[in-house]
Amino acid sequence: MLAADGEYAESIQASDETVDTISVTASRIARGTKEVPAAISVIDAKRIDAEQMQNIKDAIRGTPGVLIESKSGGYDSRLIIRGAGQKANYGVREIMVIRDGVPMTDPDSFSRFDFIDTQDIERIEITKGPGSLYGSGSSGGTIQIISKSVFDVDGNRVKLGIGNEGQENLHFRYSQDINDSNSVLLTGSHRASDNSWRDWNRFDTQQLSLKHGLMLDSGATLETELSYSQADLQLPAKLTDSEFQTYRNSGEQHNTSSQWQNSGRYSTIWFFNSRYEQEFGNLTFKPRFYFNRWDHFHPVTGAINDNPGTNVFGTDLEFAYNHNLMGESTLVGGVTARLDKTENSKKYQYADVDTVWVDPDGPFGPSGFVNQIVRTNSDRKGALLSTEDASNSLFGLFLQETVRPTDRLTIDAGFRYDRMNFDIDQTEYGEYSWSTGSYDMFGAPVFTNTDTSFDLFSPKLGATYALNNIYSVYGMVAQSGQVPSESEIQSNPNLDAATARNIEVGLKARAKEWNLDLSFYRTTVTDEIVSVLQGGTTEFQNAGETLKNGFELSGNLALGKHLWLGVSYAYSDYQFEDFKEVVGYGSSKTVVDRSGNQTPFVPRHQYSLSLDYNHPSGFMARIQADTWGEYYMDNANTEKYDGYSFLTSLMLGYETGPHKVSLNVDNLFDKRYATEVTKDTQGDKSYSAGSPRTAMLNYTYSF
Template identity: 50%
Template structure:
């Protein structure tokens, strides 16, 4: 109760303190409501990472862009563009990568219909801004209760200088980026972007990374002023995924900053991929209606050695369209906007294969009565393919429709009402010849031929309202809900999984002035049948519906211009996420976890920053972030203490067409875990965060 009083006192103090300030030209969102709108006018929590921040921090990975946003957890255990993302607890179930969160690029979903996201083919050096919507109910969010991350790339129609950027750093870091853009004639424009990155990560085993990306864009303005913009891109990415550590090995890492010769079985995990993508977006105004159809296609392949088996898939196709329109009209004698559209997306995989590891170290173990022997895998020696373990064909189809009405009743009071309905269908056929048995640490006979034919109807919607307390301060409230379907891999583990239902209640305060910006959000999120990952012995993941979870939280961030040259700010998130009802399976028995805290989510998380920019071109920026303690397991038997004030530093000088800057991440070279967990048998696992990384970058614009 004391916390609630403090929150509402903070709202009142902010409104009173800022009531006399002047109005600022604040950041705009172009995705939250599918039309351009000031973030202060949006009835939900939204964060915008602008182009200057991306450039100043020399952001090359999505986690570097998001890790200081309150309520967002962005951690990479491989020091590469393969982060684990969690928004307000959603995404926690992912073994790796992203679940329950929709990631989009220029309106095109990067997230598969079953909620899996590949970051391999997002070139952050072509991204001009990032918008993050938190919680369920977004008009963009298909099968995503956690929220939406929208990446907006540099449009071929926008005036922009050509540039070349080169960077070098420790651990053999190398980065090259070339951007060319120009007008072919008064109606035709083209741009080309090329990026190449490499890092050895020699401080630990099996963690080299390199990527090559090329993007060609072409845009045309028709005589009726309608436009079409096309993009063709190619990505080749090679990423070695490092092994986790035991508690004893983690203690060695904390002393030395090195991770070598660990005891983990799976020493040769990786994800090597090639991706070709094409998308086209058209925009035309007819009277008060604007039509915005989008069409996209991509073809991808990957070689993905993981725990137990090697995935080899080279025939994957994605087709999709989003047929959107906006209709401007009057309601209550005020300007209003109606947005509607239909979507269709199909993912098709042909003849995907799984293999046993060919090169392994084994040992024979005899146990039981009568005695029986089993050949256990002690360690992999390479990621070369062995015997065929299985084949699979799959097709995932998603189609739906959405609509939204945004209007004002008075000059101060506005509403956003949105809803969408989607159908998700899985059609999977396969043959499991052999599988890896976690209990015996060996391969065993599989289940043979199998088929999964399942479908889910997914509903989401939101009712939100904003009210202008003053000319520069708005208060908002919203109620939003959405369904989350299980993924194909989760259904393979448990065909009885049900879709979850997330309902979020939120109030907040947003202020924008000439020298001050702040956002405060207070929310409570109830989830029924939440899909939870259960860690079995040796890292095996089992999925189950948790019953009910209750997530309460507060998020606050601010930026303040002390002078025309100095800006300071910070962000804070308080998270109280618990299981209301959850029975966890332990050795075949159900154990109640009712009232326990959800693992990996700290109660307290905050960041601070200071930036200094002079008119003569000198600039510097310091950012520090702290991640509080959290429980390592559903049973709440042990905590990891998190980390304090991991500091990133930038200093640079920009003059005319030249820019040189030094970026140092983890300035004080602290050794800590990006993730710590504990399975139901008490076995601890730690994934190391990167020690100090330094890069010197030179950019020339012409």
């Protein structure tokens, strides 16, 4: 099968004793993962086909050092790699998400999965930590999602799925060679779930994609895609301590006390990209151009966001030059440019609310009585709070030399330079006041302009040495910058960009009947952007320094001809070395020293066990059990959540000829757990409940 860069992307058998997997993400050239001086996890087509793939987490869960959860089972995911992404309230931050070489991540590091068709994925490559040539302004790592190639005309299929909780899954793929030079591919997907075990938790997505592939007489290839997505997602309310205990007893979440009962995100996206590849002797040129337009209606805590449209323009002009420098060498370089432009985005009050008159300051306070919001009853828009025009741009330059002085030694030396600019004009007519719990309308409009730029320099030096045909060792030092997001800059214009410096060593082994990856890393983050939860709102501050020490292990072992055992483990010791947390509002603000505390949410211990069975008769099965250890709920380290143990998923399937039937069961033993627990500076805890047991029956017809 063809990868995004035109190279064949599959397992390769280096000898009778060894098998490796090709990766294109870390260095932008196709190489076996054993040769890459970085921690890389590749989720292949067999693993993806074993999952129901309602959400990207179905394939990624269990990867060491990667924490991923979903509130609805739809396209939403909270994704953290080696602690990066932790501060995101919604979507994915600090991690570069790429699809077929085209960035899905905004210049401010915000990523969404709403316009990625999870049924059209060939494989997923995860590069952890700083050092990826793709990773502009994202310190946590890179995820590349590689879709099924337009040139693969043998993968046509129709897939139908139905399950409890109103789960629906419909997907079709039809491809055809028009002639020796032209191929077309049409895909469509529908995914939905009612999630009736709790209130306000339905999702519904539709996606349609048309791809065209052209092979020219010169050997060049041109791949073009146009896709449309409609993604509707309700975001359920969080739970208090007592409400979470009720959920644990009943498995249901209804009539919660949260103010914000009607949050959600409802989007439409048009996406176009074109990728060209041409060889000129030893030089390969790979330009990419893309455009997408998305809009959303996004009720959140305190306000309703209504964006009529953001236009995204981008290009990535890449080349690879094969030459001889101390042996066989490859120089990869290029430039990246991107502009995200939004006009007339608005924020509104919630119109349908229950209120109560209270005196937030007590009988002697200065504010007097206010009409405090206690509950939203719909997501209908009320009075206008603000309007905004925003421009977010990125220009980047990357260069990396790969040399092979001997047959055993491979050295990578390179860098990225990125310049990012935010230009935001905002007119505010009012705001939601977190201190009073009510809307505060201004006497006159307030105009603000935020115009700031960040320069990020991300060098990398890595080396891999093959001890023999099976074992190799690697070492790597790398640096990546992390910019604040647009919303973070608006809430705190004094935020600095963070810098992550990583030192890593590891061992990789590739044998025919087993494989192993070990990595030890030490990442020092200066000016890390940290979230501070205060009374229902999130504020952002820079920590002076955070130290992240970790160890990751993953491996697979054949237990006979048809059975494979998979094991993964991650140890994460993340600590604030220097962090002065600002707590409170207005004149009551105080500075509290959190230095020496562990960072919240990330467990010290994370591990996973799996068994895969594939019999020549067509029977197949897969079982996986994931464990997250305990973690602190807050920056103050006042309390821990126990995490969860052996959260188990199961797949049973049978394939004969063009027919395949499979049953996927998530949370097999119906555990009652939380996907996330937080505690604010006032001591109030919030829980996001994990989904109870769900099952989906799938039928696939291939032709």
